[in-house]
Amino acid sequence: MEIELELPEYLRTWSEQVDALRKVGRIFWKRRWSLGTSSNYSVVVSRDPTQLLITASGKDKGQLARGDFVVVDQHGQPVQENQPKSSAETLLHCVAAENPEVGAVLHTHSVWSTVLSDRFAPQGGIRIEGYEMLKGLAGVTTHEQSTWLPIFENTQDIPSLAEKVRAAMQDPEQRLQHGYIIRRHGIYTWGRDLNEAFRQIEILEFLLECLARSAVLA
Ligand SMILES: [Zn+2]
Numbered sequence: 001m002e003i004e005l006e007l008p009e010y011l012r013t014w015s016e017q018v019d020a021l022r023k024v025g026r027i028f029w030k031r032r033w034s035l036g037t038s039s040n041y042s043v044v045v046s047r048d049p050t051q052l053l054i055t056a057s058g059k060d061k062g063q064l065a066r067g068d069f070v071v072v073d074q075h076g077q078p079v080q081e082n083q084p085k086s087s088a089e090t091l092l093h094c095v096a097a098e099n100p101e102v103g104a105v106l107h108t109h110s111v112w113s114t115v116l117s118d119r120f121a122p123q124g125g126i127r128i129e130g131y132e133m134l135k136g137l138a139g140v141t142t143h144e145q146s147t148w149l150p151i152f153e154n155t156q157d158i159p160s161l162a163e164k165v166r167a168a169m170q171d172p173e174q175r176l177q178h179g180y181i182i183r184r185h186g187i188y189t190w191g192r193d194l195n196e197a198f199r200q201i202e203i204l205e206f207l208l209e210c211l212a213r214s215a216v217l218a
Contacts, residue, residue: 014053041104054069106201124150
């Protein structure tokens with residue numbers, strides 16, 4: 001398939017970020033975390049006002065063209081006309097980016113997050129503890145620390161889901177630190193920059209696969 005490499009005018013300033021997100025798409029597609037048009041990725045390209053560069057709706061993530069991106073404001077609205085439609089889940093990226101320390105948000109539709117979300121839904125989330133790989137997550141320094149990934153019911157009503165996620169992120173009791181899962185759907189995580197968000201999703205996917213495979217062997 002021929003990939004369109006010309007950068008549209010509205011993305012000229014963000015050429016590097018566009019190519020970095022296209023690379024993320026190719027890698028995630030190869031790892032089967034972003035098959036077809038599933039998933040969406042963003043980077044914060046401006047603060048004050050907050051603006052995000054995010055994947056456009058309905059694009060093959062393994063074959064992202066340079067024009068398959070949109071720049072939106074903190075409410076998920078396009079900052080310029082004549083851009084493609086942004087991902088249906090744009091608001092979830094905006095909610096994560098309300099934290100001024102977040103510079104990139106990644107969302108995948110992986111098999112393990114999908115399968116485990118069903119298994120752990122009655123507990124409201126997944127606690128992962130005791131694995132050395134936890135140390136790959138931001139702020140974790142020993143395998144004795146744990147992380148909690150809350151699970152939200154899937155819905156097509158993204159504004160109401162965004163509200164629930166915001167409430168959970170602001171609730172210190174939840175200690176929602178590294179990400180969350182949407183049931184039978186996929187996982188969201190973030191980082192200070194794209195590299196940190198990338199590492200984070202890589203580690204979380206590894207840990208979820210460990211949990212699932214251990215359950216199979218048990
Ligand atoms: Zn999704």
